[in-house]
Amino acid sequence: MYYLFSHLDRIKDIIKNKPLFLLLDYDGTLTPIRKTPHAAIIHSEAKSILRAILKNENIKLAIISGRSLKDIKKIVGIKKICYFGNHGFEFEDASGKRTTFVPLYYKKIMAGIKSILKKKIYSIKGVLLEDKGFTLSLHYRLVKANDVRKVNDILFWLFKEKRLKKNIQINYGKKVFEIKPRFAWNKGKAAAYLLKRSKKERGFMPIYIGDDITDEDAFCALKSKGITVCVGKNKGSHARYYLNDTGEVLKFLKIILGVKRGQ
Numbered sequence: 001m002y003y004l005f006s007h008l009d010r011i012k013d014i015i016k017n018k019p020l021f022l023l024l025d026y027d028g029t030l031t032p033i034r035k036t037p038h039a040a041i042i043h044s045e046a047k048s049i050l051r052a053i054l055k056n057e058n059i060k061l062a063i064i065s066g067r068s069l070k071d072i073k074k075i076v077g078i079k080k081i082c083y084f085g086n087h088g089f090e091f092e093d094a095s096g097k098r099t100t101f102v103p104l105y106y107k108k109i110m111a112g113i114k115s116i117l118k119k120k121i122y123s124i125k126g127v128l129l130e131d132k133g134f135t136l137s138l139h140y141r142l143v144k145a146n147d148v149r150k151v152n153d154i155l156f157w158l159f160k161e162k163r164l165k166k167n168i169q170i171n172y173g174k175k176v177f178e179i180k181p182r183f184a185w186n187k188g189k190a191a192a193y194l195l196k197r198s199k200k201e202r203g204f205m206p207i208y209i210g211d212d213i214t215d216e217d218a219f220c221a222l223k224s225k226g227i228t229v230c231v232g233k234n235k236g237s238h239a240r241y242y243l244n245d246t247g248e249v250l251k252f253l254k255i256i257l258g259v260k261r262g263q
């Protein structure tokens with residue numbers, strides 16, 4: 001894994017003459033992670049960079065988030081971007097056309113798990129259960145250190161329950177457990193789908209930037225096709241490059257824009 005700004009000249013050379021497809025995670029990538037998901041509001045500077053990128057005909061843009069599609073669209077607040085919600089399970093293209101990549105019956109399964117979890121977690125202070133339709137997020141950032149074990153125990157129980165286990169998978173994110181349908185779809189497959197979607201988009205080189213475990217699927221899928229960037233130096237990451245924080249991500253996005261504008 002290399003520090004991206006130490007290889008900037010090479011990267012500039014690579015991207016100079018190619019149309020680009022920018023695929024960006026949101027939380028921890030475009031905005032710092034906050035105590036609660038509602039507090040992670042997009043900075044006006046990030047928003048104006050995204051708007052400028054959208055206007056450039058040599059760059060396509062997609063946001064791929066673990067949030068629900070409705071939530072990520074609302075919090076970014078820019079029209080005519082491709083949005084993936086729920087770790088790629090839900091998709092809306094730039095014209096507003098929606099596709100779902102997971103069978104609808106999973107919504108009912110997840111609703112059942114939600115009601116079980118609600119009863120189990122209600123006595124733990126600070127835990128936040130976020131219902132995103134197709135997936136559930138159990139945030140424990142605000143849980144006291146002594147109580148984190150209780151959250152772990154609940155998840156462990158959930159995963160061992162035979163009738164539930166066959167339908168769900170659990171990912172461990174940054175102070176969050178992501179409970180998802182056991183279905184072969186992830187951010188990597190979502191990114192690959194997007195790149196193959198139309199003949200015209202096949203020539204676009206992907207640049208994927210993300211910070212968390214769910215982004216690793218995309219790093220693996222795109223490593224040989226484009227530029228993969230992990231936010232935070234994570235030795236185990238499959239990304240080729242890393243940046244230190246969200247501020248450096250914005251700096252890199254500005255550089256990309258400058259290169260494509262011929263500056």
Ligand SMILES: [Mg+2]
Pocket residue numbers: 025026027028029210211212
């Ligand atoms: Mg993230």
